[in-house]
Amino acid sequence: MAQPQDQTSSSLGHAAAIVGQAWIALPHEHRLLLQEVGASQWTVVEELLGTTIHKLLRSAGGTGLSFQARRDADRAIAVWLPTLRVVVLNTRHPTLAGLSAGAYAQALARTAWHEWGHALSMVRCTRDDVREGRRLLELSPTAVDNVVRGAGYRPHEYTHELVANIYAALVERKQHNGSGRPQWLHHEIYELVVRVTGWKD
Numbered sequence: 001m002a003q004p005q006d007q008t009s010s011s012l013g014h015a016a017a018i019v020g021q022a023w024i025a026l027p028h029e030h031r032l033l034l035q036e037v038g039a040s041q042w043t044v045v046e047e048l049l050g051t052t053i054h055k056l057l058r059s060a061g062g063t064g065l066s067f068q069a070r071r072d073a074d075r076a077i078a079v080w081l082p083t084l085r086v087v088v089l090n091t092r093h094p095t096l097a098g099l100s101a102g103a104y105a106q107a108l109a110r111t112a113w114h115e116w117g118h119a120l121s122m123v124r125c126t127r128d129d130v131r132e133g134r135r136l137l138e139l140s141p142t143a144v145d146n147v148v149r150g151a152g153y154r155p156h157e158y159t160h161e162l163v164a165n166i167y168a169a170l171v172e173r174k175q176h177n178g179s180g181r182p183q184w185l186h187h188e189i190y191e192l193v194v195r196v197t198g199w200k201d
Ligand SMILES: [Zn+2]
Pocket: 114, 118, 160, 161, 164
């Protein structure tokens, strides 16, 4: 019995360390902003997020998630819970399975950056930004467009998904010393991400 438990706690510890590194990789001002909006804490788990989140909300005195919301959350790698001011990540999500150690770390870090970008977007996008989602998605790189549409998001979620995806890509690019607007990114989207997230490079 001891063996699997040890493995679990060490793999969770490893995952938590990766997310911690991803946090440190963010620009200082972004970490301040994320603290302000209640997205600076995180927890890593090794189970479907629907159940985890349901339990977290219940133990905080809330009503928990509906059956449908639980099923939606089960499909997610990570979810930001504004009411509990925490980002929850499922480190055993199928999209992370079978990756090499390096690819796993990169994918988990990208997931954390995505959630933090998402949190900034939810708090700081205007209604007009949200309304423009469909048009903005059409201006976005094909890969992002495919990911967002392929995942079945609804049009009112497009802008947030777009900002989260581009934010994660910009943080990742900064790790390799990239700066300025990437050639592949439409200036309107770059300006949106700059305004919403406070991106400075
Ligand atoms: Zn997202």
